[in-house]
Amino acid sequence: MSSKPSKFKINLQQGTIEIEGDEEFVKTLTAEYKPFIMSLGEKTALPQTPPEAEKGAGRKRAVKNTSFTPIPLDLKADDDHPSLRDFYTEKKPTKNNMEKTLLFVYYLTKYKGIKDVLPGHLISCYDEVGARKPKRPDQSIRDTTHLKGWLRPGSTSGSANITIAGENYIEHDLPRKK
Numbered sequence: 001m002s003s004k005p006s007k008f009k010i011n012l013q014q015g016t017i018e019i020e021g022d023e024e025f026v027k028t029l030t031a032e033y034k035p036f037i038m039s040l041g042e043k044t045a046l047p048q049t050p051p052e053a054e055k056g057a058g059r060k061r062a063v064k065n066t067s068f069t070p071i072p073l074d075l076k077a078d079d080d081h082p083s084l085r086d087f088y089t090e091k092k093p094t095k096n097n098m099e100k101t102l103l104f105v106y107y108l109t110k111y112k113g114i115k116d117v118l119p120g121h122l123i124s125c126y127d128e129v130g131a132r133k134p135k136r137p138d139q140s141i142r143d144t145t146h147l148k149g150w151l152r153p154g155s156t157s158g159s160a161n162i163t164i165a166g167e168n169y170i171e172h173d174l175p176r177k178k
Helices: 023-043 084-091 097-110 119-129 137-148 164-173
Strands: 005-011 016-022 151-153 160-162
Touching: 016 023, 084 097, 084 119, 097 119, 097 137, 097 151, 097 160, 097 164, 119 137, 137 151, 137 160, 137 164
Parallel strands: none
Antiparallel strands: 005 016, 151 160
């Protein structure tokens, strides 16, 4: 009896299985289960992918069709802070969604006490200031987090909160000097 490691592979499309172990173990399983596995492969065989699809020719990346519902917020001024609309006008973010996302997260965190800002919060902010909404506010959060480092992931899935770099950008770099 040999203790040499062996493999046995399964691929239902091709009718194969992979099991790793010593040679005797693999031979035993192969002999015992191959008829069952072959019949299973016939029953659950997946359609073959056309060769052009394997190469990626003509394929488009599927984009998740996600809609985000605005989360109602009171974005009006009070004794302690300006309205979102006034703050937006004062800071003058560019057409860039990352700056707008940062500005909204800053406002909601600093003035409204929201710890984890969600895409629905951003939609409410865009509506309040009358700016064009991004198609994917969740992607805008991810881009602002990973490309700029102005945000970090929040404790809730899909949420974000502001970093020191983001605070500094709002407080010292906006509005842009001409």
